[in-house]
Amino acid sequence: MRLVELTRDEMNCFNQYFRVEFRQIPHENYPETTPPEGDIGKNSVVSRSIRNPVVAIEHSNNQKPVLISGFREYDTLGVNEKTAVLVVELQELSEAVIEYKRRDINPDNNTPLWFMGAWIIALELAPSAGCTLLELAAFIGKASKTLNLEPELILSICFGKKKDYTISSIVKASKLPKSFLSRLQCWNIDVIKAALLANYSPAERPVATILTCSLFNLSVSNMRKFETLARDIALRSNLSVFQFLKGLRKLVLSTAPGQINVKESTEDSIKKMFLNAIENSGYQTNKPMSSINSERVKHWMYILETIRFPEKNKTKYNFYQFADSLKSDLNLRVDPPPDFEGDTIDVSFQVRSECDLDNAVCTLMQNRNIWRGLLELVQKGKNESL
Amino acid sequence: MNRFKTVLIDKSALDYPLTELLLDELPDIAHHVISTDEAVTRLRGIHPDASCLPKAKKTLLITRNTGSFLKSMATDPGITDRSRSESFRFEILQGCSMDCRYCFCQQYLSCHHSVVFSNPEDSLLELASSHPLRLVTGDISDSLVLGRLSIVIHDYLSALISDDSIIELRSKCILPDNWHLLKNNVFELDWSITVPDQWRLNEPGTASPLQRIESAATAAKAGFKVGIRFDPLQPERIDKKAYYLILKHLYEAMKPMKPRAFTVGSYKMSCELLEIIRHRFPHNPLPGVEWSRCSDGKIRPFKLTRVYSYRTIVNLIEEIFPTVPVYLSMEPSYVLNFFKS
Numbered sequence: 001m002r003l004v005e006l007t008r009d010e011m012n013c014f015n016q017y018f019r020v021e022f023r024q025i026p027h028e029n030y031p032e033t034t035p036p037e038g039d040i041g042k043n044s045v046v047s048r049s050i051r052n053p054v055v056a057i058e059h060s061n062n063q064k065p066v067l068i069s070g071f072r073e074y075d076t077l078g079v080n081e082k083t084a085v086l087v088v089e090l091q092e093l094s095e096a097v098i099e100y101k102r103r104d105i106n107p108d109n110n111t112p113l114w115f116m117g118a119w120i121i122a123l124e125l126a127p128s129a130g131c132t133l134l135e136l137a138a139f140i141g142k143a144s145k146t147l148n149l150e151p152e153l154i155l156s157i158c159f160g161k162k163k164d165y166t167i168s169s170i171v172k173a174s175k176l177p178k179s180f181l182s183r184l185q186c187w188n189i190d191v192i193k194a195a196l197l198a199n200y201s202p203a204e205r206p207v208a209t210i211l212t213c214s215l216f217n218l219s220v221s222n223m224r225k226f227e228t229l230a231r232d233i234a235l236r237s238n239l240s241v242f243q244f245l246k247g248l249r250k251l252v253l254s255t256a257p258g259q260i261n262v263k264e265s266t267e268d269s270i271k272k273m274f275l276n277a278i279e280n281s282g283y284q285t286n287k288p289m290s291s292i293n294s295e296r297v298k299h300w301m302y303i304l305e306t307i308r309f310p311e312k313n314k315t316k317y318n319f320y321q322f323a324d325s326l327k328s329d330l331n332l333r334v335d336p337p338p339d340f341e342g343d344t345i346d347v348s349f350q351v352r353s354e355c356d357l358d359n360a361v362c363t364l365m366q367n368r369n370i371w372r373g374l375l376e377l378v379q380k381g382k383n384e385s386l
Numbered sequence: 387m388n389r390f391k392t393v394l395i396d397k398s399a400l401d402y403p404l405t406e407l408l409l410d411e412l413p414d415i416a417h418h419v420i421s422t423d424e425a426v427t428r429l430r431g432i433h434p435d436a437s438c439l440p441k442a443k444k445t446l447l448i449t450r451n452t453g454s455f456l457k458s459m460a461t462d463p464g465i466t467d468r469s470r471s472e473s474f475r476f477e478i479l480q481g482c483s484m485d486c487r488y489c490f491c492q493q494y495l496s497c498h499h500s501v502v503f504s505n506p507e508d509s510l511l512e513l514a515s516s517h518p519l520r521l522v523t524g525d526i527s528d529s530l531v532l533g534r535l536s537i538v539i540h541d542y543l544s545a546l547i548s549d550d551s552i553i554e555l556r557s558k559c560i561l562p563d564n565w566h567l568l569k570n571n572v573f574e575l576d577w578s579i580t581v582p583d584q585w586r587l588n589e590p591g592t593a594s595p596l597q598r599i600e601s602a603a604t605a606a607k608a609g610f611k612v613g614i615r616f617d618p619l620q621p622e623r624i625d626k627k628a629y630y631l632i633l634k635h636l637y638e639a640m641k642p643m644k645p646r647a648f649t650v651g652s653y654k655m656s657c658e659l660l661e662i663i664r665h666r667f668p669h670n671p672l673p674g675v676e677w678s679r680c681s682d683g684k685i686r687p688f689k690l691t692r693v694y695s696y697r698t699i700v701n702l703i704e705e706i707f708p709t710v711p712v713y714l715s716m717e718p719s720y721v722l723n724f725f726k727s
């Protein structure tokens with residue numbers, strides 16, 4: 001697969017041979033990604049923020065699709081720039097056709113259409129799945145190889161084009177152990193999709209991914225971020241990621257939102273509660289996923305942060321508690337630098353008149369001890385006074 | 387030298403005197419002459435699969451540096467201490483056969499062989515125009531990791547630099563047996579030392595902390611200016627007792643000499659590097675440290691933990707070596723300048 005950047009002239013020339021379809025979503029802001037390895041990592045791929053998927057089909061007698069393009073780029077105002085079209089030459093497509101012929105599957109004019117269709121779906125799906133087209137393409141190949149499944153089946157599983165593939169058939173086809181099946185039965189197809197997307201090498205990761213996604217109803221990109229956090233916490237807790245997520249799931253499902261007050265709980269008490277949950281946890285639950293609402297997700301994300309970054313959260317908590325003593329009718333807001341990396345404090349307040357301003361300055365000047373304490377905390381790391 | 391299984395020599399580097407000197411030191415190791423194209427390909431190489439990395443480290447590549455030899459040691463523009471900007475990295479060594487878990491070369495370098503650039507004479511113009519006061523050879527390598535070869539390389543280099551320049555060697559190794567070739571008015575030797583627990587966990591293949599102290603003491607007694615670097619410090623809250631014991635041992639070993647300076651620093655990571663560590667060493671606790679993202683885009687242990695560690699170690703040093711200056715490294719200006727004041 002190769003990406004070719006076309007100039008305006010080349011693009012005109014290109015149009016003579018190919019029918020180009022732009023999937024116009026001009027105001028959609030696609031996530032920036034690191035350019036993939038090789039010569040496809042052109043600067044222009046990452047330099048702009050708005051990109052549109054492009055599909056190009058060769059003009060030929062039988063309209064046989066042989067070439068599919070990658071992205072069309074827009075400038076930041078959303079005005080399309082024709083010169084920035086990148087084309088993916090799909091070598092694999094012809095290989096796929098040959099492979100089909102070799103297997104004596106009766107080819108017709110639509111032989112590679114499943115592949116084409118998959119790409120079109122992929123083009124549409126990539127942004128909503130939180131990954132790029134190329135990542136998705138890589139996934140299709142990788143999942144197909146590692147799970148020993150037909151790419152068509154993988155695509156059907158992922159994109160739901162054929163409803164007759166059940167989880168059990170996936171497990172059977174992929175030769176996964178039966179115990180895996182029993183764990184998977186309570187998850188829906190989206191979760192399987194996410195797990196397949198995160199088809200990494202460590203054996204426990206797909207399972208951990210399934211749990212993560214279902215626990216928090218996260219998108220795949222958020223899931224990856226979350227997973228890193230979970231992995232770190234697991235590492236600190238001397239647990240495997242799987243154990244960690246297993247326990248966390250149990251804990252989430254068994255507690256009502258707001259039941260645990262993190263501010264009042266010590267790290268030890270959370271950990272203890274958590275370890276108990278691990279001991280008593282099972283995989284199956286009858287509780288529907290929809291019962292995990294976003295408030296609860298936020299709550300648990302907060303708990304995770306507290307466990308993962310105890311010192312930082314303790315300091316932040318101390319800072320804001322101390323800053324609260326400055327409270328006045330000014331709507332005063334005092335913030336430390338992000339992650340306390342810096343030596344300044346951000347202060348903001350609201351005034352409506354000059355008189356308000358005078359009062360504000362007076363109020364600010366009155367509490368010098370508190371300001372000194374806050375600055376010392378940020379600059380020297382001293383918090384004895386707190 | 388038994389660290390290497392293979393020695394590769396770029397054909398175009400064969401005629402350089404330093405190559406000949408190095409080959410004289412390698413009579414028992416088979417070496418292969420390779421084309422310049424292959425050497426360049428290896429130097430440009432891509433990040434190998436994690437499992438290949440230890441194997442790649444077993445190869446020594448002798449080639450030419452066709453680019454610049456002098457690289458400024460990047461400093462935060464907000465740092466007010468101008469002496470810090472007088473140091474230059476002299477790119478004669480690249481990579482290292484040791485495998486410190488936190489080493490940024492895992493991410494920074496494309497080629498994971500130990501590389502010697504055998505044409506330092508090509509840097510004469512650069513040296514004349516920049517006139518650097520301090521040349522550091524152990525920034526993206528370990529200055530002494532090649533054993534006897536390291537001394538041969540540095541001895542050769544010393545003939546090329548002006549009289550008022552200093553070459554600073556940084557190492558985690560012991561002194562090779564031919565170290566007497568080094569002149570104490572040209573070279574300053576710095577050893578990076580950590581506590582035994584950290585050494586076992588994160589610095590496999592390096593000399594033990596006590597061996598490094600012995601080497602530092604030997605060099606100091608031979609009239610070399612010796613620096614001690616406590617970088618990186620433990621990422622979590624510092625083990626005061628362990629550092630006290632190290633300093634006490636250093637004091638006893640060096641008596642009546644003293645280090646010229648101490649340099650203290652913390653971990654400076656990137657997210658990509660942590661991901662590499664996580665991938666290569668799944669049981670290493672480093673990724674689980676409380677990291678913070680700093681304004682320079684790097685991630686370091688949480689600032690309050692760092693500052694606490696610095697304060698603790700500075701107090702310990704002042705207690706045992708009251709007159710020896712202490713510098714901070716690898717920190718943004720808001721920490722460095724604050725500590726300086």
